[in-house]
Amino acid sequence: MNRWAAGLRELKQYPSAIGGLAIILFLIGLSLYTVVTIPYSEALDKWRGGEQWRMHPVNAGPVWADRLAGGDKPRTQVVRSTETEIREVPFEGGRQVRIPLEFDYHNGEFPSEINLFLRTLDSSRQAFVRLNWKTPSGETIALGGQRVARDDRISISQNPSLEGRLGMVPHIGLFAGDSPPDAPEVEKGRYRLVLDAILFDEDARLEADLAVYGRVHGVAGTDYQRRNLMVALMWGTPVALAFGLLAAVGTTITTLIIAATGVWFRGIVDATIQRLTEVNIILPLLPILVMVGTLYSTSIWLMLGVVIVLGIFSAGIKTYRAMLLPIREAPYIEAARAYGASNARIIMRYMIPRILPVLIPTFVTLIPTFVFLEASLAVLGLGDPVLPTWGKVLNDAQEQSALYNGFYYWVISPAVLLMLTGLGFAMFGFALDRVFNPRLRTQ
Amino acid sequence: MTAGSPLLQASNLHTWFELRQWGFLRVGSVRAVDGVNFALARGESVAFVGESGCGKSSLARTLLGLHRPTRGEVTFDGEELSTLKGKARQRYLARVGYVQQDPFGALPPFMDVRRLLNEPLIIHGVRDPAAREERIRRVLEEVRLTRVDEILSKFPHMLSGGQQQRIVIARALLLEPAMIIADEPVSMLDASVRVEILNLLRNIQRERELTLAFITHDLSTVRHFADRIFVMYAGRIVEQAPVDELLDHPQHPYTQSLLAAIADVDADNALEERDVPGGEPPSLLNPPPGCRFHPRCPKAIAGTCDVREPPRFAPREGHYSDCWLHDERHGS
Numbered sequence: 060m061n062r063w064a065a066g067l068r069e070l071k072q073y074p075s076a077i078g079g080l081a082i083i084l085f086l087i088g089l090s091l092y093t094v095v096t097i098p099y100s101e102a103l104d105k106w107r108g109g110e111q112w113r114m115h116p117v118n119a120g121p122v123w124a125d126r127l128a129g130g131d132k133p134r135t136q137v138v139r140s141t142e143t144e145i146r147e148v149p150f151e152g153g154r155q156v157r158i159p160l161e162f163d164y165h166n167g168e169f170p171s172e173i174n175l176f177l178r179t180l181d182s183s184r185q186a187f188v189r190l191n192w193k194t195p196s197g198e199t200i201a202l203g204g205q206r207v208a209r210d211d212r213i214s215i216s217q218n219p220s221l222e223g224r225l226g227m228v229p230h231i232g233l234f235a236g237d238s239p240p241d242a243p244e245v246e247k248g249r250y251r252l253v254l255d256a257i258l259f260d261e262d263a264r265l266e267a268d269l270a271v272y273g274r275v276h277g278v279a280g281t282d283y284q285r286r287n288l289m290v291a292l293m294w295g296t297p298v299a300l301a302f303g304l305l306a307a308v309g310t311t312i313t314t315l316i317i318a319a320t321g322v323w324f325r326g327i328v329d330a331t332i333q334r335l336t337e338v339n340i341i342l343p344l345l346p347i348l349v350m351v352g353t354l355y356s357t358s359i360w361l362m363l364g365v366v367i368v369l370g371i372f373s374a375g376i377k378t379y380r381a382m383l384l385p386i387r388e389a390p391y392i393e394a395a396r397a398y399g400a401s402n403a404r405i406i407m408r409y410m411i412p413r414i415l416p417v418l419i420p421t422f423v424t425l426i427p428t429f430v431f432l433e434a435s436l437a438v439l440g441l442g443d444p445v446l447p448t449w450g451k452v453l454n455d456a457q458e459q460s461a462l463y464n465g466f467y468y469w470v471i472s473p474a475v476l477l478m479l480t481g482l483g484f485a486m487f488g489f490a491l492d493r494v495f496n497p498r499l500r501t502q
Numbered sequence: 503m504t505a506g507s508p509l510l511q512a513s514n515l516h517t518w519f520e521l522r523q524w525g526f527l528r529v530g531s532v533r534a535v536d537g538v539n540f541a542l543a544r545g546e547s548v549a550f551v552g553e554s555g556c557g558k559s560s561l562a563r564t565l566l567g568l569h570r571p572t573r574g575e576v577t578f579d580g581e582e583l584s585t586l587k588g589k590a591r592q593r594y595l596a597r598v599g600y601v602q603q604d605p606f607g608a609l610p611p612f613m614d615v616r617r618l619l620n621e622p623l624i625i626h627g628v629r630d631p632a633a634r635e636e637r638i639r640r641v642l643e644e645v646r647l648t649r650v651d652e653i654l655s656k657f658p659h660m661l662s663g664g665q666q667q668r669i670v671i672a673r674a675l676l677l678e679p680a681m682i683i684a685d686e687p688v689s690m691l692d693a694s695v696r697v698e699i700l701n702l703l704r705n706i707q708r709e710r711e712l713t714l715a716f717i718t719h720d721l722s723t724v725r726h727f728a729d730r731i732f733v734m735y736a737g738r739i740v741e742q743a744p745v746d747e748l749l750d751h752p753q754h755p756y757t758q759s760l761l762a763a764i765a766d767v768d769a770d771n772a773l774e775e776r777d778v779p780g781g782e783p784p785s786l787l788n789p790p791p792g793c794r795f796h797p798r799c800p801k802a803i804a805g806t807c808d809v810r811e812p813p814r815f816a817p818r819e820g821h822y823s824d825c826w827l828h829d830e831r832h833g834s
C-alpha cells in the first residue's frame with residue numbers, strides 16, 4: 060500500500076528509526092540463531108542443570124570482561140585418560156594401570172576447583188586408585204588412595220587432610236610451589252596427576268577425566284549451578300520477543316475490536332464495555348499476576364493469557380473509542396451499510412483499519428513493556444518454571460547475592476539485553492510516531 | 503407517470519429522531535421526515551428540492567433502509583422494506599444505489615480504488631476475482647473514467663473531486679441497481695465539473711432505464727436532469743409536478759420564493775447563499791402549527807394558515823400543492 064511505502068521512505072530520515080530498527084533486527088537475528096542452534100527441548104534440558112555441566116566452573120565470569128580489565132584468569136582445562144598413554148602391568152587376578160594426566164598451566168591466577176571423574180568399565184569388583192600430584196619443579200604430593208565406584212568423582216579441592224597438609228585449599232596449594240601460604244603465587248609449567256590403579260578383572264578398564272576449573276568461561280560466564288549463562292541469555296531473546304509481541308498483539312487487537320464494537324453498536328453494548336473498562340482499569344495487573352503465579356502456575360503461557368485477558372478491557376479502549384466515534388459517522392461507512400456490509404465487516408474492515416496506522420507506533424512501544432513485565436515476574440520468582448529467560452537469570456543472581464559477591468556479569472548481561480530491547484523498540488516507535496502522526500511532526 | 507406499478511412507494515412515511523438528555527431522558531423528536539407520500543415509476547428521474555435541513559437526506563436514508571421509519575412504510579417492487587430480512591434485504595440493497603454528497607468522504611480513505619470497488623461485489627457473493635475485475639472495469643468505462651489501470655491502484659485522496667464522484671457512481675452501479683438515490687451529488691464539487699457529473703447521471707439513468715431520485719437544494723439545475731420535482735419543506739412534500747410545469751407555474755408560495763431567489767442572483771457562486779427565501783427555517787423539533795411555511799409566507803391567511811394544516815390541492819393538471827390559497831373559499 061502506498062501510504063505505507065511513503066511512510067517507510069520517510070522513516071529513513073530519522074536516525075532513531077535506523078538505530079532502533081538495527082537493534083530490533085539484531086534481537087530478531089539472535090532469536091532465530093538461537094532457536095536454530097539450540098532447539099527448544101535442548102534448551103530446556105540444558106537449563107534444568109545437573110551432571111551435564113560438571114566440566115564447567117561455578118560462577119565464572121565472561122572471558123572478554125577479564126581480558127578487557129587486563130586480567131589473566133584461567134579457563135577450564137580438562138585432561139582425559141582416553142587421550143593419554145596408559146601403561147598396564149598385568150598380574151595374577153588383575154592389572155596394574157598407570158594413567159599420567161598432564162597439562163600446562165601458565166595463568167597468573169589459581170584455578171577455582173579441581174575434580175577428578177573416574178569410571179570403571181566391565182568390572183565386577185571395585186578398583187583401587189592412588190593419586191600423586193607432580194609439580195613443574197619435580198615435587199610430588201601424595202593425594203592419597205581410595206576405592207572407586209563405577210562412576211565416581213574425587214573432589215580434590217575438598218580434601219580436608221590435603222588442605223591441612225598444604226596449609227591452603229588444595230586448588231591453590233597444589234599450584235603454589237614454594238610461595239608462602241599468605242601470598243601464594245602460581246608456579247607455571249607442566250603439571251601431572253598420576254593415577255596408579257589396581258583393577259581386579261581381566262578386561263576391566265578405567266577412564267579418568269581431570270577437570271581443572273578456571274575462573275572465566277565463554278562469552279557470558281556461568282552461574283552457581285555451573286550452567287552456561289549463554290543458554291539463558293540467548294533463549295531469553297526469543298522468549299522475550301515472543302511474549303512482548305504476542306501480548307502486545309493480543310491486547311491491542313482485542314481491545315481494538317471491543318472498542319470498535321462498542322462504538323458501532325452504541326447503547327447498552329457500549330455502556331457495558333465502558334463500565335467493564337472502568338472496573339478493569341483499577342484492577343492492578345502485577346498483583347493479580349503474582350496471585351495467579353503463586354496459587355496456580357507460573358507457566359509463561361498462562362501469564363501471557365492472563366496479561367491478554369486483563370488487557371482486553373484496558374484503558375486503550377477509551378482512547379480507541381475517542382478515535383472511532385467520529386469515524387462511525389463517516390459517509391463511507393454509511394455507504395458500506397447501503398451496499399449491505401455486515402456489522403462485523405464494518406467493524407473489522409471499515410473502522411479498525413482507519414485508525415491502525417496511528418496505533419502502530421503505540422503498538423511498537425507497547426512491546427517492551429510486556430517484555431519488562433515478564434522479566435519483573437521472573438525476578439519476583441514467578442518466572443516460567445522451565446524456560447530460560449533473562450528474568451530468571453536476574454532472579455538467580457539476586458538469590459545468590461551476585462552483586463554482593465562481585466559477580467557483576469550475572470546481573471549486567473541480562474539487564475543490558477532488557478535495556479537494549481526497550482531502547483530499540485522505543486527508538487523505532489517514536490520515529491514511527493512522527494511519521495504516522497503528522498501532528499507531532501511540526502514540533 | 504408511466505404505466506405499471508410504481509417501483510418505489512412511500513406512504514405516510516415518518517422519520518423522527520429522538521432527542522435525549524443524559525442519554526435516556528426524552529426531550530422531543532426531530533421530525534426530519536414527517537408524513538411523506540409519493541410513488542416513483544420505473545425509469546423516471548425525479549428531483550427532491552428543498553432548503554438545507556428540510557429532511558432530504560433523512561428521507562434518502564430512510565428509503566435506503568439506513569433509518570427505520572418511525573411510522574409509515576416504503577414499498578419497493580411490491581415488497582415492504584421493513585419486512586425484508588437477510589438475503590431479501592441484501593437483494594434490496596443491491597437494487598438501490600446510493601451516491602452521496604461528499605465524494606471524498608464516501609470512499610474509504612485506506613482502500614485503493616480496486617479494493618473499494620471490490621467490496622460491494624464481495625459482500626454480494628461474487629466469488630471469482632476475474633469476474634469482479636471485469637464488472638469493475640465495465641462500470642468504470644460507463645462512468646467515463648479513462649486510464650483505468652492507473653486509477654484502480656490509486657487511493658481516493660489522489661483523485662480529483664470529479665473522479666471521486668465518478669468512482670462513487672461506479673460503485674453504486676456495480677450491483678446492477680434498479681434505482682439510484684443521489685443526495686446532492688454535485689454540491690461539493692467544483693462548478694466546472696457539476697454539469698458533467700449531472701449529465702453523466704442523467705445519461706446512465708436513460709441508458710440503464712434506472713429510476714433516479716436526485717436530491718438537491720438548487721432549483722436552478724433540476725430542469726435538465728429530472729422529469730418530476732418534489733418540493734420539500736420541513737419534512738414534508740409541499741408541491742409536486744412535472745419539471746417544466748413546476749418551474750414555469752409554481753403554485754406554492756415557498757416554491758415561488760425559491761424561484762424568485764434564483765432569479766435575483768446571476769453570479770454562479772452566490773447561488774448557494776441565496777437559494778433560500780428570507781426568514782428563519784422552521785424548527786423540526788417544534789414545527790409551527792397549521793401550515794409549516796406560514797411564519798415566512800408573504801400570503802399567509804391569518805386564522806387559517808396558522809391553525810389548520812393544508813390538505814393536498816391540485817390547482818393544475820398533474821400539479822399538486824399543499825396550500826390553503828388553492829382552496830376555493832379563499833380564491834386565488
Ligand SMILES: Nc1ncnc2c1ncn2[C@@H]1O[C@H](COP(=O)(O)OP(=O)(O)O)[C@@H](O)[C@H]1O
Pocket residue numbers: 519532533534552553554555556557558559560561786
Ligand atoms: N441521525 C440523526 N440524528 C438526529 N438528528 C438528525 C439525524 N440526521 C438528521 N437529523 C436532523 O434532521 C434534520 C434534517 O436533516 P437532513 O435530513 O440532513 O436535511 P437535509 O438533507 O435536507 O439538509 C436536521 O435538523 C438534522 O439535524
Ligand SMILES: [Mg+2]
Pocket residue numbers: 555558559560685686
Ligand atoms: Mg443533506
